[in-house]
Amino acid sequence: MQTRRYHHGDLRAALLTRAEQTLREKGPGALSLRELARDLGVSHAAPSRHFKDKQALLDALALAGFDRLDETLAASREPDATFADRLGGFVRAYVDFAVANAQLIDLMYTIKHDPAASEALVKAAQRLGAMAEEVVAEGQRAGEVREGPVDSIAIPVFTTLHGFASFAMSRVLSPEEVASGLDAVIAYMLRGCAP
Amino acid sequence: MQTRRYHHGDLRAALLTRAEQTLREKGPGALSLRELARDLGVSHAAPSRHFKDKQALLDALALAGFDRLDETLAASREPDATFADRLGGFVRAYVDFAVANAQLIDLMYTIKHDPAASEALVKAAQRLGAMAEEVVAEGQRAGEVREGPVDSIAIPVFTTLHGFASFAMSRVLSPEEVASGLDAVIAYMLRGCAP
């Protein structure tokens, strides 16, 4: 049991970590700056030194979420595979992340709604779209995807992906439906992309 | 300027109407029972006679939203048309509603998240899925849609629809992208459904 120092050391990171935990466990409504401060053994106004606003904390949380999702997706890439495998991998990685971090994803897209969304956040979100575009473009180059403007294919594909993930998160679909439906969705995507 | 009666007349309906207006104009965060009461010229505890909770009001709002969406979609049906037209009509109606009621749709799906979602609400949400299934099933009967379990086609389709609407609402896609992208999305759906 160490004696509490006046300075926490890395309160900012601790706040983010703890906030994400509460978000995951009790939902966004249960997120209170004061409770966060109490949990970390710090005065109720301390968080304001690191986040001017509650919204600022949520923004930072969402931004970190986008960054992690971007990394996850980038890491799941397999350069030398058929389009079907590449797309399948991308979709599975996205859906897995969404299911494992439902509340966070919700927050991410809710915040992006806001016209006042920070530039960094918009940028991180756009990177997602760019990655999807890249998969499609590569498929086109390999002749496995129909020709035409990349957007006219990437948008429907990403749209399907996000919609499915959204249903998976919100339990409109049961976990079994998600597991079994995933293959059908990927097959459907492939048909929609086929030359 | 009529003198204020002690009884409002139909406070419940007035609360819902006003709440939806505030939701639309200022977002869900700006919804306060007390402010609602003030706006309607009623004491701050009056709303509790009609909604035991803030959550209860939100639930009622979401339920009304599902009902209206169901009606809108049902009204947009054209029984004697090709599958392409029927699907196109359905998609357009859904997307139009979503764009025109972005905050409301958000609320609807957010609330459905909640494990404690009321039965009526779950039911209203499922009617949506059923309508989509019906369109697909009819297409199958007419031989315009590939065979197989209805779910394996209806889920991807509805998923794409919801994802696109979601992006349209959240302005990930600009209004122009929505307008122009809609045709591409419908074409892509049709390819995914084709026999």
Add this chain to the structure above:
DNA sequence: GCTTCAATGTAGGCAACGTCAACAATGATG
């Protein structure tokens, strides 16, 4: 090594909120 000062944390206060309990007016039912 001392001073200075920006960064970080604390203490107290404010208005707003959701909720509750106790009380008051109303109008429908007998």
Add this chain to the structure above:
DNA sequence: CATCATTGTTGACGTTGCCTACATTGAAGC
């Protein structure tokens, strides 16, 4: 006309986000 459930009011409590003024700290410059 009396009764009484429904609907609205009042006042209070605890919690929250945020603000301002103050305290502690550690590092940079002399």
